[in-house]
Amino acid sequence: MDLCKSPGGSLFKISRHIGLSGVPTNTKRITILGSTGSIGKNTLDLVARTPSMFAVEAITANQDVNTLAQQAQKFKPKMAVIGDESLYEELKTQLKGTAIECATGPEGLKEAAARPSELVMAAIVGAAGLTPTLEAVRRGATIALANKECLVTAGKIFTREVIENGATLLPVDSEHSAIYQVFDFDQVERIERIILTASGGPLRTFSLEKMSKVTPQEAVAHPNWNMGAKISVDSATMMNKGLELIEAYYLFPVKKSTIEILVHPQSVIHSLVEYVDGSVLAQMGTPDMRTPIAFALAWPSRMSAPSPRLDLNKIGQLTFENPDESRFPALRIARESLEAGASAPTILNAANEIAVRKFLDGEIGFLDICHIVDQTLEKVDNISINSLEDVFSVDKIARHTAERLG
Numbered sequence: 001m002d003l004c005k006s007p008g009g010s011l012f013k014i015s016r017h018i019g020l021s022g023v024p025t026n027t028k029r030i031t032i033l034g035s036t037g038s039i040g041k042n043t044l045d046l047v048a049r050t051p052s053m054f055a056v057e058a059i060t061a062n063q064d065v066n067t068l069a070q071q072a073q074k075f076k077p078k079m080a081v082i083g084d085e086s087l088y089e090e091l092k093t094q095l096k097g098t099a100i101e102c103a104t105g106p107e108g109l110k111e112a113a114a115r116p117s118e119l120v121m122a123a124i125v126g127a128a129g130l131t132p133t134l135e136a137v138r139r140g141a142t143i144a145l146a147n148k149e150c151l152v153t154a155g156k157i158f159t160r161e162v163i164e165n166g167a168t169l170l171p172v173d174s175e176h177s178a179i180y181q182v183f184d185f186d187q188v189e190r191i192e193r194i195i196l197t198a199s200g201g202p203l204r205t206f207s208l209e210k211m212s213k214v215t216p217q218e219a220v221a222h223p224n225w226n227m228g229a230k231i232s233v234d235s236a237t238m239m240n241k242g243l244e245l246i247e248a249y250y251l252f253p254v255k256k257s258t259i260e261i262l263v264h265p266q267s268v269i270h271s272l273v274e275y276v277d278g279s280v281l282a283q284m285g286t287p288d289m290r291t292p293i294a295f296a297l298a299w300p301s302r303m304s305a306p307s308p309r310l311d312l313n314k315i316g317q318l319t320f321e322n323p324d325e326s327r328f329p330a331l332r333i334a335r336e337s338l339e340a341g342a343s344a345p346t347i348l349n350a351a352n353e354i355a356v357r358k359f360l361d362g363e364i365g366f367l368d369i370c371h372i373v374d375q376t377l378e379k380v381d382n383i384s385i386n387s388l389e390d391v392f393s394v395d396k397i398a399r400h401t402a403e404r405l406g
Contacts, residue, residue: 178283242334
């Protein structure tokens with residue numbers, strides 16, 4: 001396990017095991033926080049294909065009680081948790097006669113995270129995933145991090161907890177997983193740039209005028225990836241890449257200025273790392289989240305995944321372009337938030353979650369999303385973040401402010 005001093009002064013711990021056989025000697029017990037979402041379902045798909053490798057300890061969902069119950073009946077975890085307390089009785093009814101323990105609410109989520117699994121897939125969408133994920137960190141678990149918001153809203157606190165509790169952090173986002181696989185942690189000083197690739201989303205070629213009329217249905221229709229509604233809208237605004245920019249700063253010991261974004265519509269090259277000798281290492285693959293999920297599940301080994309195999313001859317051409325921040329201001333807003341530091345990323349994330357929800361509910365237009373985020377950042381004081389209480393306080397104020405805008 002290595003400790004690296006990041007340019008920002010915070011300690012970042014990344015764990016790398018060398019010399020292991022790659023053949024699992026014991027079944028790995030896993031907990032999935034957010035099992036009914038896209039990441040959770042893909043994780044369980046891989047588990048179902050390799051039952052000798054994994055056993056499910058606990059699964060959680062927010063409101064999709066029927067899917068949660070079906071998953072519990074199939075994978076037989078020791079615990080199933082529904083976040084929405086009004087659905088607790090329904091969960092218990094559907095799992096009656098099984099040995100599966102049922103729980104609900106924030107305490108139930110924390111209890112699931114605290115159970116003795118070796119790996120926790122942290123896939124709860126939004127800032128709601130922070131507390132249960134930290135619960136898993138504090139018992140020294142391996143965290144497969146699919147939740148951007150843990151690092152965006154509480155980066156310094158989260159990484160400090162990882163170090164202090166001897167936890168292991170593995171990125172699941174395809175871009176950060178790609179960087180992790182080609183990043184030489186023994187030669188950090190010889191890395192010049194990290195390049196995060198972005199598909200550009202479903203609105204990549206749209207004019208601002210055309211964007212002003214975009215419907216939620218159009219915004220979630222991603223050309224390459226099958227994702228949930230919130231992250232699909234984030235991809236359309238390119239806020240997802242802004243959040244990933246902030247996330248990358250906390251995941252990898254590099255300067256903020258060395259993290260760049262490049263639009264790559266085919267989503268074949270998932271990210272790149274450039275070294276001082278001019279070499280550029282990239283991780284490539286078809287756009288299927290089961291590939292980075294499989295990497296995290298099997299780490300430090302590899303496992304088979306059913307992702308379509310990459311056929312470069314068939315693809316024929318890979319293209320790249322610089323992002324247009326005049327049409328996608330989320331990139332500028334996110335970088336400014338990273339530069340400002342303190343509570344700015346927390347405000348950014350909270351305002352974006354509210355704005356995306358308002359857009360999906362038909363309350364605001366597509367272009368209003370970034371306007372609300374920008375205005376919230378102007379109106380809410382940027383204060384120092386020293387504790388989780390600070391994070392939650394700023395998050396609440398930012399959400400309240402964003403609700404009143406638009």
